[in-house]
Amino acid sequence: MSADFQETLGDSPLAREAKEVQYHDIITIKHKDTGCLLHSHPYRYPLRYDDGRISSQGQQVTCMHDFTDTNNHWEILPPVAGSDSKALGRVVKQGDTFRLRHVNTNGYLLTHDVASPLYPTNEEFQVIEPEAGDGARFNDTLFRLDPFDKRKESPLKTKASVVKFFHVPTIVTMWTHNDELLPDWGFNQQEVNGNKKVGDADNFWTIDNIIGLKGARAVYVPKQVKTLPFLAKWYELQLTMFEQNNKLSSEHPYASEPQSWPLTLSGKSF
Known part of the structure; x- marks a missing residue:
């Protein structure tokens, strides 16, 4: 309608929980189909997978169902290198290009043309050091919000907005699956990868929560x-x-x- x-x-009830997301908010990101949260931790991909393929040995990006783990926390940032105080308080719009910083390890989310652990046809996700993210690999950290309802320019809201995380340079969308879990080195968590089938119906995510929300923004109007x-x-x-x-x-x-x-x-x- x-x-x-x-x-x-x-x-x-959903609208009562929905809050507009602003740049520099700390958020959790939930996969619509499997209900798990986007996660990273200091552990790295192994040098070699069971099938003999070589990995990037980058910092792992996974998806998990423990909603209390602070490794699920991400800061949403405007598409500029370094800090940008002018973006504080600015509402994130569906259709915006943005970056994600993993709060606990202080690195940037990216995907690149390296095969993922479980899907050799899809791209690996990892978190890279801030020096690389603000420098030579800046473009690899750029994502765009592709809204389910195609209503771009509308505010991004927790719970209510359903979006794809579209990687700008390589034209893939962030995806996770629970048909096969990562082995012990990945703590049996869900793999996150870049799906080249950008039209798939299970590529959608929501912003589940804004961490530490207080003041007027925390009040339901x-x-x-x-x-x-x-x-x-x-x-x-x-x-x-x-x-x-x-x-x-x-x-x-x-x-x-x-x-x-x-x-x-x-x-x-x-």
């Missing part, structure tokens, strides 16, 4: 519910259903005929 239509709806004429909302709903129905490529078990709609004769339970 359009933004105008959604503004006529009251806040949901109910939104003002706007109004639209009933016929305008009714027309938009009919048009949207018509458009979505035309996109269906085959029959499905929840199909219903127009004559059953006014009285919801074939309603479905959600």
Whole structure:
């Protein structure tokens, strides 16, 4: 539904938890499908994998389900080298280019054209030293937020915004999976890699939490519910259903005929 239509709806429990993310916030990042948090730690990839391939021996980037681990904390930064005090308090927009600093080890997240541990066709993620991230490898640390709803320029919000982390130089998206876990050297955590199939439906992430939020930003302020004429909302709903129905490529078990709609004769339970 359009933004105008959604503004006529009251806040949901999810909206009460949603907070606008600002540059230099410390955040946790959650994979939408597997529910784990983006993680790094001081340990490195082994020199050689079980299949004989050589790794970069860079600092590991994984995904884990322990929500209390401070190694899940990342600082979201503007796309400039070094510090940028002018960005303090500026809201991150969906579609922005940004960088991520791992708080506990003070390095920058990147991916590059090196095969990942479990998927040789995908790219390895690692955290590099700040000197390299602000210097020769600066471009490798650049990511862009690709929103699920394609509404760029809207604020990035915790819980509510669903986005892909699109790597600018190599055109891959950050991805994790739980069909196979890393071996003992990776503490049996989930692998994170750069997926070259950027259109896959399981490439999406959310900002789960802002660490240490306080003051006015920590207070929930109910939104003002706007109004639209009933016929305008009714027309938009009919048009949207018509458009979505035309996109269906085959029959499905929840199909219903127009004559059953006014009285919801074939309603479905959600």
